[in-house]
Amino acid sequence: MFKRTIIFLLFISGLYSYGQEKIVHDLKIQGNKKIKTSFIKGISTIKSGSPLDSLTIEQDILRLKRLPSVSHAYYQVFLSEDNQYNVFYNIEENFTLIPSLNIYTTNDDEFAYRAGLYEFNTLGRNITVGGFYQKDIYSSYAVNFRAPYLFSNKLGLAINHQNLTTQEPVFFDEGTADYKYNNKSFEILGLYEINFKNRFELGLNYFTEDYKFKGENINNRPELNVHKWLVKGIYEYNNLDYYYQYISGFRSQFNFQYVTSTNNMLPDFFIGWNDFFYFKRVGKRGNWANRLRMGLSTNDNTPFAPFSVDNNLNVRGVGNTIDRGTGVIVLNTEYRHTLYEKDWFVLQGNAFVDSGTWRNPGGDFGDFSKEDNVKVYPGLGLRFIHKKIYNAIFRIDYGYGVTKNSTKGFVFGIGQYF
Template sequence: MIKLFFAVVFTMCFSCMLYAQDNYVADVKVQGNKKLKTAFIKKVASVKSGTILDSLRIEEDMKLLKRLPSISHAYYQVFRTENGTYNVFYNIEENFTLIPSVNFYTTDDDEFAYRIGLYEFNTFGSNVIIGVFYQKDIYDSYAINFRAPFLFSRRLGLAVNYQDLTTQEPVFFEDETAQYKYNNESFEVLGLYQFNFHNRLEFGINYFVEDYRFKGENINNRPELNVPKWLAKGIYEYNNLNYFYHFVSGFRNIFNFQYVTSSNDMLPDFFIGWNDFFYFKRIGDKGNWANRVRIGLSTNDETPFAPFSVDNNINVRGVGNTIDRGTGTIVFNTEYRYTLYEKNWFVLQGNAFVDAGAWRNPGGDFGDFSKKDNVKIYPGLGLRFIHKKIYNAIFRIDYGYGISKNATKGFVFGIGQYF
């Protein structure tokens, strides 16, 4: 009886060993990539040679690859080898990744500004992003950006940014709205860490100098400032989006927190934090419903230099260039995107949207969010011209028409979806 018992146990263990061997990955093979390096794909993939074959991990790799700027689409195949293990083939459709960046807008107040740039999203074949931009918004501005999410490993990367931004900014005093020439020169270093497929963290510091120079005759003796500052930043993201070319489904959440120190009482130390929640849903074969909710708060100082702004290119299409400021914000953007025409690489997409937002006045209370003067509602229509094989090659035109108090209207142009 004892011999029979051990014989049964040995047979079961041997069978389990054979079964486990049958489900091992012999090799991960990459096909279809040209500029993108095979070694990089194997570096970021969770499925490796010698690991157990797991369809859920392969599906996660597919989602990860389709999020990369260098890849327009990815799919996989699994083949059994002669010795009972499996070869996994990752098939890649690459994007063209040397992309010009163009954003410009106008309103019925004859405002006009633009930003042009050039970005390479797959430098060295390893999804390193290097880019520059030039902006003309009355004054000249420029920036240089470097971002390598997988520089040190499949989890750890680095970002470095330099910016010299000059604009005309309205500053809202009690008895007047004054125009300032505003300059912000900054240098930023961020560490990038990915905990797992869904969760990542950015953390780092930013040194910058803010300069406010009054425009025109300063008859009310308004302050002029030149203030060095340090900023500590943390960004936490949960990403569960799934892409199929220009269609998106799933949800994503990004929380951004910053603490800023200052050496001037006019621009005191403060914190600022905001959370963006995104939800996307495929509707039929041609529809895509997209939503963004932003909620933000900062230190509620009674200052004309409040950090949250109401702006054409950030939150409400058609509203104008920095028409108001606040120490709190609630913004809701929703739009329905519909494919009007699609053939080969080209897609024409129409969209109908509503952008709505409310702000808390500096030194005010939460009741400010419901005051008519602080609420902006802008419905509108737009078009998207999409190239499916070039990363972020979405040229957008939106026209927003305000229906709230003191509303404006205007076009907003740009590259990429608005959100």
């Protein structure tokens, strides 16, 4: 009888233990040196006393790997006591005080560059502070502040100022005219993370656009100085996974802006576009990367249309702002292959095709299929990658046009092209 009682009690105890929910006793952070432990715990979903859920932990790890200050992250789970567990998040940090550099040329001997310096982990809380200087015939600069988790693990703030001056071709019916263009702006954005995969930004931008004609104005071209307000909204779905230089998954980012104006030459207008990204691992060393941009704006017949065809934005080798439009479809696709990898260093080669087409100002959707508007530029490139420094990817690409009135040229920069 005594033995039966003991067996029965052990059986009941086993059932109780089996049915008892596993609880996190403590979340411990290891490997971080500059990133604050309090910051990592603050943005993590797993807390002391919460249920032990592997899916939640894996989402935390993905969130950490997306941070500029983290090159890699993984977790471990150990039994503590009374069906409670200690969870360890192991962090491999990036170096985050990063210079930026973009250089581009064409066969017209055009040369321009943008150099900057950014700290992506200010105060150990993944706050980005920095700016750039640009030389593209004229001098320009910008300063930026971005803190996505400034107020909580969901709510943040971004503040930007730029004074950008360039030579811009403006396309009139009777020919192209060159203008000295200046855009001086102040912007503030609220940042909100709905959940792990979805976030949005909403804010205001006050800016001044100044167009001054270059050379002798024999045709009495318009010169403008216009004050504007811009309302901006961004929605992003992000389901990307990172493993050092490799990326897999899908991401979509939608941008919408409404701009008010005080001049009939630059009337009120809207502009919206969506970038779709798709990445796929190919074997152990390959990565297939794709970006599709589709956008439309108010279809005013104006020489100051918002979408541009540009070397450093959408088509490598095409030149600096060679055309403008009120609609855009651009597809960038490339295969990236790791040629050599040793400790922190990676040499990556890539083969790409950049293609795009634009709707003419005041035109119709048939413009997208017109031969003069279609640009196709295949090319080859190299990437020199430091695995322990955030965005430390020096790229060299050479694009060669195969469509009507094409050019060719090199594009240099820091970071992947997309």
